[in-house]
Amino acid sequence: MKTVIVKYNAGNIQSVVYALERIGATALVTDDAVEIKSADKVIFPGVGEASSAMQYLKERGLDVLIKNLTQPVLGICLGMQLMCAHSDENDTVCLGIFEAQVKQFNTNDAAIKVPQIGWNTITDLKTPLFKDIAENSFAYFVHGYFAALGKHTIATTNYVEDYSSALHKDNFYGVQFHPEKSALIGEQILQNFLSL
Amino acid sequence: MFTKRIIPCLDIKDGRTVKGVNFEQLRDAGDPIELGALYAQAGADELVFLDITATIEKRKTLSALVNKIAHRINIPFTVGGGIKTEEDVSVLLQNGADKISINTAAFLAPSLINRFAKNFGSQCIVLAIDTKLEADGNWYVYLNGGREKTNTLTTHWAKQAVDLGVGEILLTSMNHDGTKQGFALDITSILSSTLPVPIIASGGGGNSEHFYDVFTKGMADAALAASIFHYKELTIPDLKNYLHQKGIPIRS
Numbered sequence: 208m209k210t211v212i213v214k215y216n217a218g219n220i221q222s223v224v225y226a227l228e229r230i231g232a233t234a235l236v237t238d239d240a241v242e243i244k245s246a247d248k249v250i251f252p253g254v255g256e257a258s259s260a261m262q263y264l265k266e267r268g269l270d271v272l273i274k275n276l277t278q279p280v281l282g283i284c285l286g287m288q289l290m291c292a293h294s295d296e297n298d299t300v301c302l303g304i305f306e307a308q309v310k311q312f313n314t315n316d317a318a319i320k321v322p323q324i325g326w327n328t329i330t331d332l333k334t335p336l337f338k339d340i341a342e343n344s345f346a347y348f349v350h351g352y353f354a355a356l357g358k359h360t361i362a363t364t365n366y367v368e369d370y371s372s373a374l375h376k377d378n379f380y381g382v383q384f385h386p387e388k389s390a391l392i393g394e395q396i397l398q399n400f401l402s403l
Numbered sequence: 404m405f406t407k408r409i410i411p412c413l414d415i416k417d418g419r420t421v422k423g424v425n426f427e428q429l430r431d432a433g434d435p436i437e438l439g440a441l442y443a444q445a446g447a448d449e450l451v452f453l454d455i456t457a458t459i460e461k462r463k464t465l466s467a468l469v470n471k472i473a474h475r476i477n478i479p480f481t482v483g484g485g486i487k488t489e490e491d492v493s494v495l496l497q498n499g500a501d502k503i504s505i506n507t508a509a510f511l512a513p514s515l516i517n518r519f520a521k522n523f524g525s526q527c528i529v530l531a532i533d534t535k536l537e538a539d540g541n542w543y544v545y546l547n548g549g550r551e552k553t554n555t556l557t558t559h560w561a562k563q564a565v566d567l568g569v570g571e572i573l574l575t576s577m578n579h580d581g582t583k584q585g586f587a588l589d590i591t592s593i594l595s596s597t598l599p600v601p602i603i604a605s606g607g608g609g610n611s612e613h614f615y616d617v618f619t620k621g622m623a624d625a626a627l628a629a630s631i632f633h634y635k636e637l638t639i640p641d642l643k644n645y646l647h648q649k650g651i652p653i654r655s
Contacts, residue, residue: 218524221473221499222501225474226477254526254527318595318596322525326406327405327406350526365404385479388478388501389477393477
């Protein structure tokens with residue numbers, strides 16, 4: 208099986224490579240269209256800022272490429288947000304795969320820190336991406352923007368309000384948390400994705 | 404349920420854990436990778452590796468070590484110690500560190516924070532502050548591993564650093580560090596209640612109750628400790644069970 212990680216101007220790609228290695232998989236990190244199209248599984252990772260990431264993808268035609276992929280695609284963190292319709296982060300039009308809008312956490316409660324950094328539970332788990340994952344399992348999150356709940360929501364997390372911690376439509380999956388840093392639960396989710 | 408974090412800290416010198424550890428199940432107690440993996444398995448929420456190696460030559464071993472840690476450890480980890488330039492940060496992140504921590508260099512050149520935050524994102528920039536309560540009743544910032552006093556109030560520096568873009572603050576009370584008498588609750592709660600970023604409390608954790616206090620009275624988002632974990636005076640599962648029973652949101 209050929210797994211490809213989309214290379215772009217986002218951080219933490221290497222952590223995804225290492226996590227896949229821990230579960231016995233290898234991945235090619237590339238921005239080459241032919242390589243990406245011919246992969247069995249595509250992972251679209253990311254830590255960074257939405258508008259500069261979208262700009263980078265557009266300049267290289269990766270925006271159109273990703274939207275038109277037909278094999279299973281997993282967006283992680285910023286990757287998932289970029290697969291949504293629009294992000295309030297610098298008013299960015301995104302890929303529009305999921306209908307969800309990406310908004311900033313907004314709270315007046317001084318005890319709630321933004322960005323959310325740490326472990327939180329995932330609930331209402333749907334699709335085989337969460338096979339063998341118990342309700343209320345803990346995953347590791349680092350983000351200041353979130354995707355609202357909607358028809359593509361397949362996992363829900365609460366921080367300030369309930370939001371989509373995972374999305375699914377057709378062959379596209381997205382997780383807001385970092386499976387590559389979410390201990391055994393995260394490794395199981397990556398394994399589940401590779402088994403789709 | 405968003406949870407409080409328990410963070411063991413490992414001091415590294417020339418690629419080895421120092422301060423000593425007391426784990427019989429480790430083949431090599433000085434190997435930070437083995438110790439980190441053991442903590443991750445025991446339920447640690449994150450790890451911090453602080454490099455206290457002095458020379459630049461030996462720092463090259465750090466990036467190789469970070470790379471090995473990133474391969475093995477499946478939870479987030481922060482690397483700190485002597486980070487001064489974009490290249491230092493870039494090398495560590497590329498080798499798989501999730502966050503880097505800065506201290507003296509940022510104090511001496513605060514614009515560093517701004518540059519790091521712009522280039523790498525606030526979420527991976529942790530500001531470590533060593534602080535001491537003086538006779539005048541104020542908490543001051545100390546530099547160079549606590550050897551050098553400044554006349555800057557900790558509250559002022561923390562606020563400035565957050566404005567410049569740090570994503571978290573790791574606050575170590577020199578009055579409490581090593582005492583095992585509990586964390587510095589007052590300065591921790593002052594920072595936590597006035598700043599929008601998470602505060603990691605460090606220094607003084609000696610038993611489970613101290614952690615309970617720092618999460619409640621101290622309002623800390625995370626608590627860090629070293630020797631009590633290394634010497635197994637408190638295990639992470641026991642600590643987490645205690646906190647869970649006391650109603651603190653904690654990852655099980």
